[in-house]
Amino acid sequence: MGAMALIGTLALSGCSPPAPRATSATATDAPVFASDAEALAAATEAYTAYLRAIDTVLANSGKDVGWLSDVAVGEALRAETTTARTYSEKKYRSVGSTTYDTVQIQAISDYGNGKVRITTYLCSDLSNVDVVDEGGTSVVIADRVDRFPLQVDFENSNASSRDLRVSSSVTWTGANFC
Amino acid sequence: MDWRKLLLGAALALTLTSMIIGDVKVAMADAGQCSQGDLRAGLCPPPPVSGAINGGGVDLSAGFDAGSGGGGGAASEAGGGAGGDSSGGGGRQGAATVPGPGTIVRDGFTINCVAGTPCDPNLVVSVSDLVNFRPAAPTQQMEPRGWSVVGLPTNFIATASVHTRSGVLLGFPAEVRFTPVGFRWNFGDGQGLDSAGGGASWAVLNLPEFSDTPTSHTFTETGGRSITLSVVYSAEYRFAGRDWRAVRGTLAVPTTPLSAVVAEARTVLVNRECTVGAAGPGC
Numbered sequence: 001m002g003a004m005a006l007i008g009t010l011a012l013s014g015c016s017p018p019a020p021r022a023t024s025a026t027a028t029d030a031p032v033f034a035s036d037a038e039a040l041a042a043a044t045e046a047y048t049a050y051l052r053a054i055d056t057v058l059a060n061s062g063k064d065v066g067w068l069s070d071v072a073v074g075e076a077l078r079a080e081t082t083t084a085r086t087y088s089e090k091k092y093r094s095v096g097s098t099t100y101d102t103v104q105i106q107a108i109s110d111y112g113n114g115k116v117r118i119t120t121y122l123c124s125d126l127s128n129v130d131v132v133d134e135g136g137t138s139v140v141i142a143d144r145v146d147r148f149p150l151q152v153d154f155e156n157s158n159a160s161s162r163d164l165r166v167s168s169s170v171t172w173t174g175a176n177f178c
Numbered sequence: 179m180d181w182r183k184l185l186l187g188a189a190l191a192l193t194l195t196s197m198i199i200g201d202v203k204v205a206m207a208d209a210g211q212c213s214q215g216d217l218r219a220g221l222c223p224p225p226p227v228s229g230a231i232n233g234g235g236v237d238l239s240a241g242f243d244a245g246s247g248g249g250g251g252a253a254s255e256a257g258g259g260a261g262g263d264s265s266g267g268g269g270r271q272g273a274a275t276v277p278g279p280g281t282i283v284r285d286g287f288t289i290n291c292v293a294g295t296p297c298d299p300n301l302v303v304s305v306s307d308l309v310n311f312r313p314a315a316p317t318q319q320m321e322p323r324g325w326s327v328v329g330l331p332t333n334f335i336a337t338a339s340v341h342t343r344s345g346v347l348l349g350f351p352a353e354v355r356f357t358p359v360g361f362r363w364n365f366g367d368g369q370g371l372d373s374a375g376g377g378a379s380w381a382v383l384n385l386p387e388f389s390d391t392p393t394s395h396t397f398t399e400t401g402g403r404s405i406t407l408s409v410v411y412s413a414e415y416r417f418a419g420r421d422w423r424a425v426r427g428t429l430a431v432p433t434t435p436l437s438a439v440v441a442e443a444r445t446v447l448v449n450r451e452c453t454v455g456a457a458g459p460g461c
Contacts, residue, residue, distance in 0.1 A: 054214040062215075075211050083215030094218050106350060106418065107297040121351065121418065124217065131219045144220030149351065150212070151418045170210045171222055172418050174344035174353045 032116040032162060039108050043118050043154050046071070046164035051098050054080060058094035058131075062087030073155060074167040091134040099125045102178065106151070114159030117167070123178035124150045147178045296350050296417035303415055305427035313356040314341050316409040318433050321380060321387070326403070326440045331394035336361045336376035336433070338409040352417050359428065360410035365395050366403035367440075376409075397440040405436040 033039040050071040057067050062084035072080050087093070106119040126146045131139050153168035212222035295301075316338035326332040338358040345352060363371040377393030385391065397403065413425035 058215055079211035079213040080215065083213040087215055098214060098218065126218060129218050139219060141220035169212055171212050172351060174351050177351050
């Protein structure tokens with residue numbers, strides 16, 4: 001009986017497909033987003049979360065910058081963290097929220113290893129935002145343009161993840177189409 | 179967690195640097211990055227306000243290389259609205275070994291790309307596609323101004339410079355940069371001149387008046403002349419965050435014609451100086 005059981009075990013192990021490997025290969029090869037619409041929805045969700053986190057941090061005079069690493073990465077995270085610390089030093093406070101609209105996908109770069117970068121254009125709107133000092137006086141420059149286009153890049157935080165974070169945010173250098 | 183500490187450390191270092199320098203801005207923009215903090219304070223320069231670019235007649239269209247499988251002017255509003263409307267295409271990858279239409283495999287990675295959008299490396303924009311795109315009008319001058327002497331060189335000077343225009347290419351904001359590469363004069367007497375440069379005044383060239391220059395012309399007969407100039411531009415285009423790419427062909431832009439009277443000059447002896455008696459015979 002012992003020999004039979006051993007043979008059975010060997011036979012079973014010989015026939016067993018390497019299931020974990022197959023799953024892994026599928027996960028790596030599949031596109032992170034099946035369509036542009038999915039990517040756009042994910043980017044929109046990520047940008048909303050990014051703005052809300054920044055609202056929270058800047059409304060609190062740049063404290064709790066740890067929030068930022070949940071929504072931004074790379075150059076964007078560096079720039080936001082630096083600015084938040086400066087708000088903290090100068091005791092500036094942001095009042096209101098940035099809004100945005102007209103998100104357009106410019107490119108989706110899928111690197112094939114589960115990493116994806118989505119480049120978008122969007123119109124940023126600062127109409128409802130003010131920045132004030134400790135005494136409540138606005139420190140916003142007089143001729144601030146409230147609506148303008150941004151080119152915002154998103155990257156996923158982990159391979160094959162749809163969880164996007166803002167990796168870059170730069171102003172569009174051409175005419176203001178917003 | 180380690181990487182987060184590193185990033186925060188780097189950010190702190192940046193902050194300290196900006197404190198030492200004494201920042202005018204709320205914070206230094208990081209390689210073109212516009213943080214929300216800077217944007218909100220109005221310290222990240224947004225682009226110039228120039229109204230609706232679609233209304234200005236600066237829309238561009240584009241065609242494709244034969245065989246790329248695309249059609250010029252393919253509908254390509256990718257995205258469009260935060261609600262997320264499907265743009266179609268998107269190039270499913272990984273499902274087939276042969277890339278499907280709109281999927282571009284390059285440099286070891288795959289780009290989900292709708293043909294005709296900015297990421298399409300086969301996109302070809304020709305000068306004929308720029309018909310509604312208006313480059314700056316060049317100008318021309320002549321020395322002497324408005325007249326010329328038979329047998330003596332007249333100096334022609336054109337002014338055109340590299341400049342960039344913004345517009346919409348296939349629904350995406352784009353820039354087109356025009357570079358003057360040639361100047362074509364027609365002097366109205368059956369003669370013309372093709373020059374790589376626009377020329378310069380005698381004073382700038384440090385030459386006496388009526389000297390030959392690379393852009394001078396000598397009329398041989400009297401009469402009125404209309405001198406026309408076309409400046410030949412090469413063009414490049416780019417989408418945000420991408421490199422400049424050449425537009426196929428060149429574009430000739432005419433200037434306003436110059437009118438000139440070509441006259442003969444004779445040397446005559448007069449009995450008083452013309453500066454004293456300007457109405458005298460021979461003056």
